[in-house]
Amino acid sequence: MKTLDKTDAWVSLQAHFNETHATHMRDLFVTDPGRSKRFSLDVAGIFCDYSKNRINDTTRELLVQLARERGVEARRDAMFSGAPINRTEGRSVLHTALRSKEALSVMGVDVAAAVVREKNRMAAFSEAVRNGVPGVAGKGMIRDVINIGIGGSDLGPKMVTQALPVTGPRLHFLSNPDSNAVHRILEKLCAEETLVIVSSKTFTTQESLTNFHTVKQWLSEFLGSERDAMAQCVAVTANPAAAAALGFAEERTFVFWNWVGGRYSLWSAIGLPIMLAIGADQFELLLDGARAMDQHFRHAALEENMPVLLALLGIWYRNFHHAPSHMIAPYDARLGEVVPYVQQLDMESNGKRVDIRGNELGYGTGPLIWGGLGINGQHAYFQLLHQGTHWIPVDFIGVMHSPGSITEHQWVVHANMLAQAEALMLGRSTAQTYRELRTAGLSLERSEYLARHRTFPGNIPSTTLLLDTLTPRTLGALIALYEHKVFVQGVIWDINSFDQCGVELGKQLSTDIFAELAGAAPVVHDASTTALIARIKRFDNPEPTHS
Numbered sequence: 001m002k003t004l005d006k007t008d009a010w011v012s013l014q015a016h017f018n019e020t021h022a023t024h025m026r027d028l029f030v031t032d033p034g035r036s037k038r039f040s041l042d043v044a045g046i047f048c049d050y051s052k053n054r055i056n057d058t059t060r061e062l063l064v065q066l067a068r069e070r071g072v073e074a075r076r077d078a079m080f081s082g083a084p085i086n087r088t089e090g091r092s093v094l095h096t097a098l099r100s101k102e103a104l105s106v107m108g109v110d111v112a113a114a115v116v117r118e119k120n121r122m123a124a125f126s127e128a129v130r131n132g133v134p135g136v137a138g139k140g141m142i143r144d145v146i147n148i149g150i151g152g153s154d155l156g157p158k159m160v161t162q163a164l165p166v167t168g169p170r171l172h173f174l175s176n177p178d179s180n181a182v183h184r185i186l187e188k189l190c191a192e193e194t195l196v197i198v199s200s201k202t203f204t205t206q207e208s209l210t211n212f213h214t215v216k217q218w219l220s221e222f223l224g225s226e227r228d229a230m231a232q233c234v235a236v237t238a239n240p241a242a243a244a245a246l247g248f249a250e251e252r253t254f255v256f257w258n259w260v261g262g263r264y265s266l267w268s269a270i271g272l273p274i275m276l277a278i279g280a281d282q283f284e285l286l287l288d289g290a291r292a293m294d295q296h297f298r299h300a301a302l303e304e305n306m307p308v309l310l311a312l313l314g315i316w317y318r319n320f321h322h323a324p325s326h327m328i329a330p331y332d333a334r335l336g337e338v339v340p341y342v343q344q345l346d347m348e349s350n351g352k353r354v355d356i357r358g359n360e361l362g363y364g365t366g367p368l369i370w371g372g373l374g375i376n377g378q379h380a381y382f383q384l385l386h387q388g389t390h391w392i393p394v395d396f397i398g399v400m401h402s403p404g405s406i407t408e409h410q411w412v413v414h415a416n417m418l419a420q421a422e423a424l425m426l427g428r429s430t431a432q433t434y435r436e437l438r439t440a441g442l443s444l445e446r447s448e449y450l451a452r453h454r455t456f457p458g459n460i461p462s463t464t465l466l467l468d469t470l471t472p473r474t475l476g477a478l479i480a481l482y483e484h485k486v487f488v489q490g491v492i493w494d495i496n497s498f499d500q501c502g503v504e505l506g507k508q509l510s511t512d513i514f515a516e517l518a519g520a521a522p523v524v525h526d527a528s529t530t531a532l533i534a535r536i537k538r539f540d541n542p543e544p545t546h547s
C-alpha cells in the first residue's frame with residue numbers, strides 16, 4: 001500500500017488546499033447559501049451541520065476519495081466481523097458486538113451469546129439492588145455506590161450518569177488514589193448502605209487496587225469483618241482470575257472480554273454503574289442508540305456517513321491546515337463529561353507515531369482534544385479561539401429540546417452556541433470594525449487604534465451537533481459517532497487505534513519509584529528525579545526547610 005502522503009487523493013488534496021486555503025468562509029456563504037443544506041446530515045436523533053467548515057464540494061469529494069483509497073470500508077467491515085485488527089495485541093475489536101442484535105461467532109466462540117448472558121446477569125443484579133432486595137449486596141438497602149476505576153473503567157460510566165437522570169442509588173466515582181479523594185467520598189457515606197464496584201479490565205491497575213484495599217478496610221471496620229465487607233463488593237473485569245485471587249467470588253464478578261478496549265467498554269459490564277443508576281431498560285436504549293449509529297456507519301455511503309465525514313474534516317485540518325488541536329464545546333450542562341471521555345477515546349487511540357507495521361510516520365496523527373462546557377469557556381478561553389495565534393476547529397454540541405427546562409434559559413444557551421459558531425466563522429474585518437467605531441462617534445485616531453484590537457480574523461471552522469433531545473438513545477448514538485470517527489482516522493493514518501503502549505513506561509517507572517519511596521529499593525534515577533524523591537522522602541523524617 002502507498003504511504004498516505006503518496007496516495008492520489010492526498011496529492012490532489014494538497015493541490016486543492018494550495019488553491020483554496022486563502023478563501024474565507026464568509027465568502028463561501030455569500031456565494032453559496034445552499035451549502036448549509038448540502039453540508040448537513042440527520043442521523044439517529046443527531047443533526048450535524050458541517051457547513052461552517054473550510055470546504056467546498058471538491059474538498060468533500062477528494063476527502064471521500066482518500067477514505068476509499070485507504071480502504072476505510074474494508075477495514076470497517078473487518079472490525080465488525082471480528083477480524084484481529086488490533087495487531088500488536090493480537091485481538092479482535094468488538095465493542096460493536098456489545099450492542100449488536102446479530103449472531104456473531106469469532107474463532108468458534110459465540111460472542112453474541114456471551115454478551116447476552118453477561119448482560120442478563122448485570123440486569124438481574126442491578127434491578128435487585130435498585131429494588132432493595134435484601135441480601136443482594138450485603139445486609140441492607142444500598143443507597144450509594146462507589147465505582148473504583150480509572151481511565152476507561154471510570155470515564156464512560158461517569159459521563160453517562162451525569163448526562164442521564166439517575167433513578168437508582170447515588171454514584172461516587174473514585175479514580176484518584178490521592179487519599180484526599182478517597183476521604184472526600186468515604187466521609188459522607190454509610191458503610192452498611194454502600195456497594196463497591198471495582199472496575200478494572202486488567203485488575204492489575206495500581207491506582208484502582210490501592211483504592212480498593214483502603215475502601216475494603218473502611219467497610220470491614222464498619223461492618224465488623226472482611227467477609228461482610230466483601231459481600232458489599234463486586235468486581236468488573238476481563239481478568240476474573242485476578243479478581244478471584246483478591247477474594248471476589250464468581251457470582252460477585254461481572255466479566256467482559258479482551259476484545260473490548262478499556263476506552264470502548266461502557267457498553268459492557270463496565271456499564272454496571274450505569275445500569276444501577278438508570279435501570280436495565282434505559283441501558284438497553286443506550287445500546288439501541290449506539291446500534292443505530294453502527295448501522296449508519298456500516299451502510300451509509302461515505303459521502304453521507306456522519307462518522308466518516310467528521311473524521312475526514314479532522315484529517316483536513318490536522319494534515320493540511322496543520323491544526324494541532326481540536327476543541328469540543330458541549331452547550332448542555334449534562335454533557336460536560338463528554339469532553340474528558342472523548343479525550344481518552346481519541347488521544348489514547350490515535351496518539352501514535354508509528355504505523356501499524358511499526359514504521360515511523362511522516363505526517364501528523366491524533367490532535368490534542370480539549371474543551372469543556374461552552375458557555376463557561378466563552379468567559380475563559382474562547383478569547384484565544386477568536387483572536388489568539390492558534391487556529392482551532394471546534395465541535396459544538398447542543399440539545400434542542402430539554403423537556404421541563406425553562407424556555408428562556410434554553411434560549412440563552414442556544415443563542416450563545418449559535419453566536420459563537422457564527423462569530424468564529426464570520427469574524428469581523430478591520431474595515432468593518434473601524435466603520436462601526438466611527439459611527440459610534442469615536443475619533444479617527446481612536447477608531448484606527450481600537451479597530452486593530454477589535455478585529456476578528458474569523459474563518460475558524462466548527463461543526464454543530466444538535467441532539468433532538470438528550471435521551472439514552474441519542475447519547476448512545478453520540479458516543480458511537482465519536483468512536484467511529486476515531487476509527488476512520490486511525491485507518492487513514494494507518495495506525496493501530498486499539499493499543500496504548502504509550503502508557504506503559506510511566507507505569508513501569510512508577511512501580512520502581514513506589515518501592516524506592518517505601519524504602520524497599522535503592523534509588524537509581526536521573527539527577528532530577530533522584531533529588532525530587534529525596535525531597536519527598538523528607539516527609540517521613542521532616543526537617544525545617546525554611547526559617
Ligand SMILES: O=P(O)(O)OC[C@H]1O[C@](O)(CO)[C@@H](O)[C@@H]1O
Binds near residue numbers: 200204205208348503
Ligand atoms: O481497566 P484497567 O485495566 O484498570 O485500566 C484502566 C485504564 O488504564 C489504561 O490502561 C491506561 O493506563 C487505559 O487504557 C484503561 O482504560
